[in-house]
Amino acid sequence: MSQIITIAGQKGGTGKSVTAVNLAASFALFEKKTLLVDCDPQGCSTRWCSIKDKDYNCDIASVLSAKATVAHTIKKTGLDYLDIIPAGFTLFQVALKLAKNPGNEKLLRLFLKDVRDEYEYIIIDPPSSYGFLSITAMAASDSLLVCMSVHNNCLEDFHNLLKMVKYIRANYSVPLKISGFFFNRCETKEDITSFLDQQNLSDIKQMVFDNFIPEDDNIKKSIDLKTPVLLFDIKSKAAKAYLNFALELHSFFN
Numbered sequence: 001m002s003q004i005i006t007i008a009g010q011k012g013g014t015g016k017s018v019t020a021v022n023l024a025a026s027f028a029l030f031e032k033k034t035l036l037v038d039c040d041p042q043g044c045s046t047r048w049c050s051i052k053d054k055d056y057n058c059d060i061a062s063v064l065s066a067k068a069t070v071a072h073t074i075k076k077t078g079l080d081y082l083d084i085i086p087a088g089f090t091l092f093q094v095a096l097k098l099a100k101n102p103g104n105e106k107l108l109r110l111f112l113k114d115v116r117d118e119y120e121y122i123i124i125d126p127p128s129s130y131g132f133l134s135i136t137a138m139a140a141s142d143s144l145l146v147c148m149s150v151h152n153n154c155l156e157d158f159h160n161l162l163k164m165v166k167y168i169r170a171n172y173s174v175p176l177k178i179s180g181f182f183f184n185r186c187e188t189k190e191d192i193t194s195f196l197d198q199q200n201l202s203d204i205k206q207m208v209f210d211n212f213i214p215e216d217d218n219i220k221k222s223i224d225l226k227t228p229v230l231l232f233d234i235k236s237k238a239a240k241a242y243l244n245f246a247l248e249l250h251s252f253f254n
């Protein structure tokens with residue numbers, strides 16, 4: 001049975017999509033069969049896996065509006081062990097319609113059941129703000145990996161996230177967990193410790209993963225080439241960090 005994980009974090013630009021793509025690619029490189037689910041109308045994960053609009057007829061919006069099955073929507077990527085369900089702008093319109101009926105937030109959870117046995121990891125990339133699509137992503141997940149940055153105050157975001165997890169558990173009857181927190185664009189472990197102390201978040205230190213992702217220009221270059229960083233330069237700091245993070249997560253989940 002797979003682990004279904006949403007890369008969470010409220011602020012835009014913290015690295016949710018970068019992490020969704022690169023973590024999924026890292027699991028795939030370790031031959032863990034992985035499905036990346038793009039749940040953001042911006043479609044960053046889709047583009048960064050080199051999937052263009054013309055490459056697919058159906059996407060996550062077709063699944064949520066019951067026009068296609070998940071199995072029909074899954075696309076292969078350049079990595080043998082990595083598949084993707086793409087997203088594009090139509091997801092925005094479909095979400096507006098679906099949001100009118102309470103309960104539709106559980107549709108993705110229901111549809112992913114059809115394929116979850118085929119994958120070890122299903123990674124969901126949600127949009128940044130709280131709304132129908134981010135709730136849909138979280139309600140479909142077993143757990144959240146929360147992306148943080150030492151460059152942003154996060155106490156308020158942290159408490160909002162806890163409220164959101166409680167809300168989803170209560171309203172959708174799902175056993176959603178927070179697996180842990182990880183830092184992106186961070187250079188040392190000491191930076192994380194002093195940041196958490198300064199934010200009055202010392203209590204969550206034991207839930208912060210050992211591996212963190214450094215600032216690395218190779219990430220931007222790989223995005224320009226629409227490829228995961230490990231396929232752009234496997235020796236780069238970012239590629240090594242994501243590979244180590246994937247190994248840490250794999251032992252965490254097993």
Ligand SMILES: Nc1ncnc2c1ncn2[C@@H]1O[C@H](COP(=O)(O)OP(=O)(O)O)[C@@H](O)[C@H]1O
Nearest residue numbers: 012013014015016017018185214215216219220
């Ligand atoms: N570790 C990193 N090193 C360098 N640039 C990064 C890193 N993480 C993110 N970025 C940059 O930040 C941008 C926003 O990241 P993204 O993953 O799209 O954020 P989110 O999905 O949370 O909105 C990316 O396009 C990339 O240019």
Ligand SMILES: [Mg+2]
Nearest residue numbers: 016017040044
């Ligand atoms: Mg994103």
